[in-house]
Amino acid sequence: MRPNAAPEGAPGTPPGPRQESASGMKKVGIVMGSASDLPVMEAAVEALQEFDVPVEVRVLSAHRTPDDALQWARDAEGQGFGAVIAAAGGAAHLAGVLAAATPLPVIGVPIAVGELGGLDALLAMVQMPSGVPVATVAVNGARNAALLAVRILALSDDGVAKGLDESRQAMAAKVRAADAEVRGRFAQAGGS
Ligand code: RP5
Numbered sequence: 001m002r003p004n005a006a007p008e009g010a011p012g013t014p015p016g017p018r019q020e021s022a023s024g025m026k027k028v029g030i031v032m033g034s035a036s037d038l039p040v041m042e043a044a045v046e047a048l049q050e051f052d053v054p055v056e057v058r059v060l061s062a063h064r065t066p067d068d069a070l071q072w073a074r075d076a077e078g079q080g081f082g083a084v085i086a087a088a089g090g091a092a093h094l095a096g097v098l099a100a101a102t103p104l105p106v107i108g109v110p111i112a113v114g115e116l117g118g119l120d121a122l123l124a125m126v127q128m129p130s131g132v133p134v135a136t137v138a139v140n141g142a143r144n145a146a147l148l149a150v151r152i153l154a155l156s157d158d159g160v161a162k163g164l165d166e167s168r169q170a171m172a173a174k175v176r177a178a179d180a181e182v183r184g185r186f187a188q189a190g191g192s
């Protein structure tokens with residue numbers, strides 16, 4: 001284990017051998033507590049594909065398949081993942097459970113389900129006790145979770161960093177075009 005690294009699972013369950021994607025690029029794991037989360041999480045898959053980031057999508061439940069969820073998290077770093085996105089609504093401790101079993105950064109996506117519309121999931125993820133963080137995005141914030149994962153991978157991958165830079169420039173260009181259009185419209189209307 002690296003100095004200061006978090007423990008990777010319980011004693012006697014060492015992570016498997018290290019693997020990388022065919023391209024050598026780190027993968028992002030998207031773990032959701034139920035297939036019912038998939039309609040929201042498809043936006044994360046699409047965003048990662050925009051950056052050609054290899055992605056693995058899994059349904060692993062902290063309360064229905066806890067052993068599977070923990071084993072996946074224990075193995076994730078050795079399997080070549082660079083970041084984990086955890087999505088859950090009714091059982092939002094999933095993100096914290098995964099974060100407890102891997103040193104990788106875990107990004108939580110609270111899913112809007114149930115009587116509280118996702119507020120319970122948001123608080124469960126964002127209010128993790130000190131020591132095991134979950135980087136939580138907005139309720140149903142699947143795209144931002146993916147973009148945060150891309151930023152994490154970009155720290156150690158020049159290709160991803162280049163794609164991120166181009167994406168940010170394209171976004172800024174769109175805003176500047178909208179600004180020019182709005183300014184032009186109101187300059188004509190207001191006469192300034
Ligand atoms: C959580 O409870 C899942 O992540 C999902 O958001 C919610 C409802 O799950 P299902 O009852 O639809 O399987 O565990």
